[in-house]
Amino acid sequence: MNHCLPLRSESCANCRVRELCLLVGLDTADARRLDLIIPQRMKVKKGAVLFHLGDPMRYLYAIHHGFFKTTFCSEDGREQLTGFQMPGELLGIDAISSGDYACDAIALEDSEVCPIRFTQLERLARELPSLQHNLNRTLSQELVRDHEVLMWMGNLKAQERLGAFLLDLATRMQRRGYSPHAFVLRMTREDIGAYLGLRLETVCRAIAYLRNNDIVRISGRAVEIVSQERLKALVSGCSSPRKLRSVQERLC
Missing domain, CATH: 2.60.120.10 (Jelly Rolls)
Known part of the structure; x- marks a missing residue:
């Protein structure tokens, strides 16, 4: 065929x-x-x-x-x-x-x-x-x-790799006239893990981390970036909940 x-x-x-x-x-x-x-x-x-x-x-x-x-x-x-x-x-x-x-x-x-x-x-x-x-x-x-x-791959923790990946997708989506805050993943979690050098269970834990810290909501393949500023802060090294709360307070 x-x-x-x-x-x-x-x-x-x-x-x-x-x-x-x-x-x-x-x-x-x-x-x-x-x-x-x-x-x-x-x-x-x-x-x-x-x-x-x-x-x-x-x-x-x-x-x-x-x-x-x-x-x-x-x-x-x-x-x-x-x-x-x-x-x-x-x-x-x-x-x-x-x-x-x-x-x-x-x-x-x-x-x-x-x-x-x-x-x-x-x-x-x-x-x-x-x-x-x-x-x-x-x-x-x-x-x-x-x-x-x-x-x-060489410098970021699992949740930071996932955050960087989502920021890259958001930027590329925006260049094409789509929302950088809400989009649908075309790839599976297994694909994301294979790209980022992470096991599937590690990808799932990273998703849970972003969700629990109210940075990104992911339901199935639907992504909503709650705060791009906090996501950028995460990728730049502010990965602890205390630091993320501090970033959020400064933004407010």
Whole structure:
């Protein structure tokens, strides 16, 4: 059964996430040139794999709608979840150096992607400085995010890692025009644990900590950030209940 289905094409100029993708700073004529190297938008069903680790890289995929996770398995069979991607972000950029995809990309919900043939994108970027700048910016953002996750893993306690993860999601949601205070998690608690290097029971305890200290309410996959200030204070090291109460009193 085919889990990746072609859809009717839509102009990049009319895309609702164009300001988050490779189109920033491109005029209408240049946007049309980018249109020409995107053969047809594709629908990817929930749970389907867009590409596999080791597959030859032909396309980068711009997410038009939906959410993905990326994972890879080590030689001894251990699976590592490396990221969650949302509309306006690119899948496959970690394959640029080797020419092969470095992970599996799996849809967390019914999603839509725009396949961009990489060889044509390289040629076009050489002709359009704004497009080259946007591609470089995207690569840099991915590098910065990887560094942030390494910092979480090496320096933060479990509840602080979860807090940093939720703050990152809230910021990315806000950039897409959604509420940074209330949103729905597309990933499971197991996925969150695999991403943050935590066991499932540790994730559950961290959720309980945030809930009991009235910082974040999580019911099922629905998230409500009660106080972004206190959540930021938690991530910055004010993790004890006494310090959190002190932060709350100062904010009041």
